[in-house]
Amino acid sequence: MTERANRKPIERVGPRRHTDPVEIIEFNAGDPDLIDRSFALLTAAHDADTPENPDLPERFFRTLFTHVFPGRERHWFAAVADGLALGYARTNFFTDENLELAMVEVAVHPDHRRQGIGAALLAHVERFCAEHGRTTVITNTSVFWEGGPERGEIGARALERRGYSRALTTVNRRSPIDPLGADEEERRYTEALAKAGDAYELRQWIGPVPDDLVDTMCRMETMIISEIPLGDLDFEPEQVHPEKLRAKEAVYAAEGRSWAHAVAVERATGEVRAWTEVAVDEGVERDGFQGITIVDPAHRGHRLGLLLKIANLRQLREHFPRIERIWTDNADVNAPMIAINELLKYTTVDANAEYQKKLEA
Template sequence: MSNIQIVELDPADDDLVASAFEVLRAAHAADAPEAPAPHWGNFSLGLVHPDPAEHGPTFVAVRDGEAVGLAEAGYPRRENLHFGWASIHVHPDHRRQGIGSDLLNHFIEDAKRRGRTTLTIDTRLTWEDGVERSKAGQLFAEKHGFEQALTWINRRCAVDALEPEAEQALLEQAQAAAGDAYEIVSWIGRTPEHLVDTMARIDSTILEEVPLGDLELGPETIDAELKNARADRNEAMGVNAVQTIAIDKATGEAVANTAVFAYSDPEYPDAFQGITIVNPAHRGHRLGTLLKILNLRLVRENFPQVRHIWTDNADVNAPMIGINVALGYEILDGGAEFQRKLDA
């Protein structure tokens, strides 16, 4: 079975975009039907409105005019210019024909042309008593010289996982631990202009603070221009950031932050927890728990279609896992980034 051509997906090619999305839909149904389904608007509009901090080509394996596989790739534009990532999907009807390898090799050659020397690909894994997953993705990565560098756990939480009394008690305990040193501020959508600079500063600490395993990634510098450009993209794609932060009253600086991302689509039942971060100097005051409960209530009030919030955490991130378990998050499965360093 050959006759495969690999092309970069043109967002204006409506037929091929729809065919590529069908690959994602079919792969999801075969590999992880319990996980959130691919969202057509997010996929198609994401092609039209790329991440302003990343060059993100999508390579499509085409046979007889139809997509049979795709590799969604990303190359940071600002920092980490040595790095590139790809997520590879092959339609279940066309597997075991070398299409995944063709896509991976195409990505590797593209990365080399761009001077990238450290690459990652991802796959799902079985984790503890979660849903059993195929080892095919892991074996594929290892076959091509990629080594497991970061493991994470995928969890979901019903928006009403806790009884109201239990949720309120948890909130009050967190409020007592936080005391009156912090101002709590929430919003939906764009970051208010007067908070953009302080939010850019706390966002710039994310890659320093979150566990990255053996991934070779340095800190990112987020500035107001990038934050506003990402807000423009979210608006264009119908993605709503539901955000709650803690501001240190003594300094006026944001010192803790959580965000959930929900689609405007009234039929889509899933939302996605973004990074929750607390400045190291302000840990121990239960700010993570406090912000996540208040933010959960905002999601319930403003996005009634959302039934579950999804998150993933590095397997070694015990503090955040502890908060999530207390809030009712349950394990679905695991996942991993596999890393390969190219010859210089």
């Protein structure tokens, strides 16, 4: 039985106006009832808006309130009226770099939309962010992408009315765990291995980074923001050191999330020059989630990205035979990675529009 089967249902009362005014309150790990209601609300919103996409694992959500990534700070808000939880918002603040940024998530229960609840929540969160020295708010909403199911544009239009501008679009795709078949996979893998030559060693693992690779993996993580397409989003690189890396891994363990990694290590230096990772959640769910795939700019052109992605699919099939699909998202302008994903039979589902707003001082 999955966690979804055991989750507590939110009140389902149908669209209605409320006799009591909507109150927005801040809550945290000490408010288990609002955590329950928020998870049920987010589940209902997912089922209404993006039912083709994977569910939010309950353990993952609850861990948000008890374990925080290093260099992060979280705050939660609920819109309540008549004893019902109508809306939910979460802010993520960076505490090391990007001190001017706030990442925001807002959701309204499907039965209580078009009543100004989302706008009130967002306005409240914007004020909260400004009061805490944040000058830029970033949020996102699901949108339609050619080849995928219909998606409403209500969220996007609402953000634009509030002064948000679209800064980046990422396309959401999925692929079977065995997209090429044995013969074609072996051919592609052998070709990529030959292209890489003897300059690199392929290494793989599941879980924490091996001790001898910690420093070089910190370098790779620090490189991410500089190397991936970010559109108009205003991010600066996050400096990752061994203590921060190990602290992130502790959060993953609490979440029940395992990461399968494949890297190409340059034999001459012992440095990781390419890296890919896929996350798998505990339980019986059949979805894996592609994380970063990155190749050091000085080492591109050797088919390292394709080599590592195929190697990691093999590792996943061996260690997690229940996994049937891998989900990924890429910036719509990331042509090299999209080409690899198309080769691996990824098909479009939808897209996420990242919106950004500069707050008035």
